[in-house]
Amino acid sequence: MENAAENKTDLKNRKSGMHTHRRLFALARGVHGFFPGIAFISLLIAAVVITQMYLLSIVISDVFLLNKVSNPMHLYYLIACIALRSILLWVRERFAQQTAVSIKSGLRQNLFSHLIKLGPAYTRTGKTGELIAILMEAVEKLDDYFTKYIPSVIHIIILPVTIIIFTFSIDWPSGLIMTITAPLILFFMWLIGTYAKKLTQDQWGQMSRLSSHFLDVLQGLKTLKIFGMNHQEAENVYKSSDDFRIITMRVLKVAFLSGMVLELAASISIALVAVQVGIRLIEGMMSFQPGLFVLLLAPEFYLPFRTLGSHHHAGMEGSAAAQKLFEIMDTQEDSGSIKVPENVSLSASPADLSKDPKGLTIHFKEVCFTYPDADKPVLQNINCTLNPGTLTALAGPTGSGKSTLARLLLGFLHPDSGIISANNYCVMEMEKEFWQQFIAYVPQHPHFFNGTILENLLMSKPHANMDEAEHAAQRSGAHAFIEQLPQGYHTPLTDNASRLSGGEKQRLAIARALLKDAPLLIMDEPTSSLDPESEQRAAEATELIANNRTTLVIAHRLRTVKNADNILVFNKGTIAETGRHNELISKKGIYSSYLETLGIN
Amino acid sequence: MLRVIGYIRQHKAAFIGAVLLAAGTILAGIGLMSTSGYLISRAAQRPMIVDLFMVTAGVRFFGISRAVVRYFERVVSHDLTFKILLSMRIGLYRQIDSFSQKWLMTRRPGDLLAGVTSDIETLQNVYLRIVSPIIVAFLIGALTFWGLTFFSMNMAWVTFLFFLLNGLAAPLLMARITRGRGKTEVQTRSRLKTFLVDRLQGMQELSWMGQQQNSRDSFNQMQGDLDHIQRKNAGISGLAESLNNLFSHLGMFFVLVMAIPLVMNGEIKGVVLAALTLGVLSSFEALQGLANAFIQYENSDEAARRLFSIAENKEAAADNSVPETQILSTIPEAITFQDISFSYDGVTPTLKAVSFTLSAGSCTAIVGSTGSGKSTLINLLLRFWPPDSGKIMVGGSDINQLEETSYRSLFGVVSQDNWIFNRSLRENLLLAKPEATDDELRESLIHVGLEHFAHDLDMEPGTQGMRFSGGERQLLALARAWLTQSHCWIFDEATAHLDVKTERKILDTLWALKGNRTLLMVTHRLLDMDKMDKILVMDKGEIVEQGTHAILLSANNYYARMFNHQNQILSY
Secondary structure: HHHHHHHHHEEEEEHHHHHHHHHHHHHHHHHOHHHHHHHHHHHHHHHHHHHHHHHHHHHHHHHHOOOOOOHHHHHHHHHHHHHHHHHHHHHHHHHHHHHHHHHHHHHHHHHHHHHHHOOOOOOOOOOOOHHHHHHOOOOHHHHHHHHHHHHHHHHHHHHHHHHHHHHHOOOHHHHHHHHHHHHHHHHHHHHHHHHHHHHHHHHHHHHHHHHHHHHHHHOOHHHHHHOOOHHHHHHHHHHHHHHHHHHHHHHHHHHHHHHHHHHHHHHHHHHHHHHHHHHHOOOOOOOOOEEEEEEEEHHHHHHHHHHHHHHHHHHHHHHHHHHHHHHHHHHOOOOOOOOOOOOOOOOOOOOHHOOOOOHHHHHHHEEEEEEOOOOOOOOEEEEEEEEEEEEEEEEEEOOOOOHHHHHHHOOOOOOOEEEEEOOHHHHHOOOHHHHHHHEEEOOOOOOOOOEEHHHHOOOOOOOOOOHHHHHHHHHOOOOOHHOOOOHHHOOOOOOOOOOOOOHHHHHHHHHHHHHHHOEEEEEEOOOOOOOOOHHHHHHHHHHHHOOOOOOEEEEOOOHHHHHEEEEEEEEOOEEEEEEEEHHHHHHHHHHHHHHHHHOOO | HHHHHHHHHHHHHHHHHHHHHHHHHHHHHHHHHHHHHHHHHHHHHHHHHHHHHHHHHHHHHHHHHHHHHHHHHHHHHHHHHHHHHHEEEEEEEHHHHEEEEEHHHOOHHHHHHHHEEEEEEEEOOOHHHHHHHHHHHHHHHHHHHHHHHHHOOOHHHHHHHHHHHHHHHHHHHHHHHHHHHHHHHHHHHHHHHHHHHHHHHHHHHHHHHOHHHHHHHHHHHHHHHHHHHHHHHHHHHHHHHHHHHHHHHHHHHHHHHHHHHHOOOOOOHHHHHHHEEEEEHHHHHHHHHHHHHHHHHHHHHHHHHHHHHHHHOOOOOOOOOOOOOOOOOOOOOOOOOOOOEEEEOOOOEEEEEEEEEEOOOOEEEEOOOOOOOOOHHHHHOOOOOOOOOOEEEEEEEEEHOHHHHHHHOOOOEOOOOOOOOOOHHHHHHHHOOOOOOOOHHHHHHHHHHHHHHHOOOOOOOOHHHHHOOHHHHHHHHHHHHHOOOOEEEEEEEEOOOOOHHHHHHHHHHHHHHOOOOOEEEEEOOOHHHOOOEEEEEEEEEEEEEEEEHHHHHHHOOHHHHHHHHOOOOOOO
């Protein structure tokens, strides 16, 4: 049973591998003239190689048998062929590389653009490293695929075929040897490609696991020291690595055997050509010059096979890299089925959403959401209203669905069913970029881009002037610390503003949101306590920000819930209670019992 | 770089064997082509078939031996590569083990160590890709030269010249061109990468601030810069193959041209001309890997420099000036910190003359906000590095004079960074007590409330203990502490980043298991403080307040303010 399942996934992998190759070839075909260009240059190379070997055989045979050079021009032609061959090789490489640059560039731009479209739900933290690796390194790995692998695949078709045709016209028995051995070699290469390759790859994969095991030991060194096991561990590392080497070598010995068979087929074929030509020479059935010509062509005939063998790795690597890349490209934005009720309009204009100066009216109707990799829904049948000019606080334990609700409203996630509407216009039907114009957001861990403080502030409102920015900073309490910095508003921020403290970042994030002055504000309060001074300022800023707009806060401060116009108490994906703080306390329901466990009355 | 070669030299026999086999592969190739050439030339003179018996046998021999020798070369050289990798790992492990923990911790150890392992991986190929091709090129070059001297000194020198051009001048030229041009490409690429990291991490802000189009435009522009450079550089790497081809065939051509007059005036027999030409051409195969070797050399050299600069760092070497001889035999009555001062960088003080005593069996909490110096005290106590001034006394001895392993066995540590190794649960637990039976291990798991794991000691926790939740990791650490039978338990922010319920569970488990052990708890969350015999409040490297929970609250000072703020936070 297990074996069958394994074979199945194996087959699937191989199929998707083939599929990846096909897509990569399609990309190359998309570049105008790439395939014909490479094929044409290959054909020229074949012609030059044959001419060169023909001239060489003439010169040698002249000198050997006639003791003279019958035509000195032959030597000049010969040197011209040599030069031409090298030039053609270089031209082919340059042409292929320039093509690769265009392909890589297009891929990267599409990928980045696609990632922006997929939005923060997809590029969430923890995945960034992997995505960067794909965009930078994996894309670059395709270089060899287009400059080495594809040309050598084309070359392996053109050169041997040309040489075989020539050889048949000169000496058919040698031609026959080549015709028989070439498919044989291809067969062995295929064999390596499937059986041995898998074997070696598995083993190399294990090898890299061993190296991550080593990293594991180094990272846990402190723990080892606490237990006094650090000296003993060196022996462990040695023993496990050495055992592994022995097992790996046993596998590699088998895997290399197929490589040997391939090599053997090529060199024995050359020997076979030489010996049978020799025998017919002795018997006077052919003359020396054509014999030598064929012998000179034989290694050239087998060379492309060897080249493809060595570039096969580039092909494998490229296709592995491409697989990850295509995976991103194939990821679609999630979109649930929407049944829009009659009283909700589909298309909105900017005026429709900004007509009320006190903000937007937001309705959640029967909204459900389940994360793709989860088995339970995080939100079930959510119904709620956020009114203009009011502050709504979300309360409830971690994992009860508070931040998912915020993410749905931000347009980062798409509900599985139900409707989110703003002023009675369906939010899910709007272009994300359009909808997000009306939102300002203060996340729990705000990100600041590389650039000055001013540039970061102005990102939320590109046409704002310095005065507006300063005003926003003053209201959020950020102005004071910005003024203290030697370069003030022109202080460059790097590495996500690592030089600023948690409290300072928080105030700057609020300033940014204030500057945008959007009708809907969403805020996620920090869970842990900042230093006492920052606590005070952050709380003041939260109250200030809520004026004259619709505000939604994921609350972690007692002060915030006390001041909220409405509290939505979350429990296991549903809204369990709603009301003001005092109402909920006197109700003695879930909310008051939460506060009790925290020791707050 | 020499250091890497030092590692290779540790495996002399395998090394010599691998090099000889690699040279043998090429020699067999030369043999195959020149005997073939001779065979058909000789055959053209139509001798008896018997006369050619030896030559045909030679052709077959070289044909087969080329493949066979190549096979053994691959086996031996890969085995050697593994052995080199192994020696480098062990060497490095010993080095890092001897480093002071202070040096490691001030250098983002995760990144540093990940870099180290990937550098080692680059260096494992030094033999296969660099050392072997260079030595083989030398050997074959010398042999070809020697072989040609039998025909003509001039011919030998000309071939030698082409070996130099092909094997030395061309790769050097290549390296020179790529270095200059490569630099701008690397810079442009790293600019692009920085931009990407920034924008992907800030995807949320990018969305709500409407920076999508703007980001796309900037990205495309930077990508355009990169394209421009890459287009200009296109073909440089292809130059290597092209030059190799050119010089190989030119070398053969000149040998042929020089041989022609010698054949005509009878100094060389015409029958060997084909063999000579083909043989010389095949000998250039020895130079094929060289261009790559030079490029590899640059990468490896960089990796080696990084790696060994770490390994030889004097600053990192642990400072063990005091001979450690004493072995602690009895359970100490008290642990005393006397005027401990410490600074990471030698400028800003982290601890300023801190003194306090932990008496046996007592419960002490050290509280304060991040950066107040709490965790540094623990690292000093565990002897990961020595204090700048002051002493820590345990049972009447300075801890610096105690034998390290036996001293550390006094403590059971549950901290934020307990490392769960990526090996079975059993092995993770056995670290604490190597001689423990499976039953004891199960008992420890049951004690800490991880009974659901007790039936499966073989379970693999995954990289960085991924398969355990945050709470389970801490409970596992507690199980390890329990196994060690240590006398003093240290809880260093053990419940940070956990939800309230899990936090409660861990603290309850602690109280249930503590017994009469000494407890030192470092925390910024003020929980169960009424159970403490003493609370030390730290701010900016100093103890600003101390006493019991009740006393500190009534003092209505720093501690009371911290406590009030904490109670305003809804952590649910």
